[in-house]
Amino acid sequence: MSGSQPTTDDLVWMAAALQEATQAEAADEVPVGAVVVRNGVLIGRGHNAPISLSDPTAHAEVQALRDAARALGNYRLVGATLYVTVEPCLMCMGALLHARVRRLVFGCYDPKGGAAGSLYDVTQDARLNHQIAVTAEVGAEESRVLLQRFFQRKRETQSGLYPHSKNAL
Numbered sequence: 001m002s003g004s005q006p007t008t009d010d011l012v013w014m015a016a017a018l019q020e021a022t023q024a025e026a027a028d029e030v031p032v033g034a035v036v037v038r039n040g041v042l043i044g045r046g047h048n049a050p051i052s053l054s055d056p057t058a059h060a061e062v063q064a065l066r067d068a069a070r071a072l073g074n075y076r077l078v079g080a081t082l083y084v085t086v087e088p089c090l091m092c093m094g095a096l097l098h099a100r101v102r103r104l105v106f107g108c109y110d111p112k113g114g115a116a117g118s119l120y121d122v123t124q125d126a127r128l129n130h131q132i133a134v135t136a137e138v139g140a141e142e143s144r145v146l147l148q149r150f151f152q153r154k155r156e157t158q159s160g161l162y163p164h165s166k167n168a169l
Contacts, residue, residue: 006138010083010105013037014139017083017107020047020060021146027052031146034060034084036068036077036101043080044068060084061092065099076100085143087114087136093122096132103133107143 006014013035020033024047036044046063050056061084069075081103082096088106093115096104109118116123116134123132 004133004135006105006135009040010135010138013042013081013083014085014105014107016042016045017060017085018139018142018146020045020064021085021143024048024060025146025150031150032060032084032086034064034082036064036080036082038068038072038077038080043071043077057091059089059092061088062095065095065101069099078102081105083138085139085146086110087116087118089113090115090120090122093120097122097128097130100130101132103135105135105138107138108140108147109136 016035017033020035021031022033024033025031027049029048029051031048033047034045035042044064044067046067047060049058049063061082064082065077068077068080077099080101082101083105085107087108087110088096088104089110104116104123106116111118113119115121117136122128123134125131
């Protein structure tokens with residue numbers, strides 16, 4: 001499912017995405033982080049924040065795309081690469097396609113919701129007007145460990161995953 005081999009730069013930028021993921025974890029959000037890079041320059045960063053922002057669209061990828069778009073003053077991120085610690089969902093892949101991101105580099109696969117090769121693959125769908133090159137499993141082990149540690153801690157310490165939500169059921 002991986003389209004190409006990672007470069008040294010890919011490892012550096014994935015480390016930045018992993019730093020974002022640790023910020024999400026520190027905020028008690030699911031530890032996913034993302035950065036957007038264009039021409040070797042970091043132009044956007046973000047981490048999961050749907051709970052703290054009460055916003056179901058506040059995934060790491062969307063946060064990073066928003067940050068990059070503000071930095072460039074343009075919602076089109078032509079030529080950009082998005083690095084994210086976990087395979088993006090359908091919503092995030094839709095945002096990547098609309099932003100015209102050139103390349104996606106991600107850590108671990110998400111077999112329950114991933115849309116870049118595991119459950120779905122919209123990155124190469126010829127019916128769409130844009131395709132995205134993909135490099136998978138860069139920093140996969142580190143990404144997986146962050147997620148496993150987070151959810152293990154949740155199982156051990158709480159009866160529900162998000163009892164701190166404003167309107168928990």
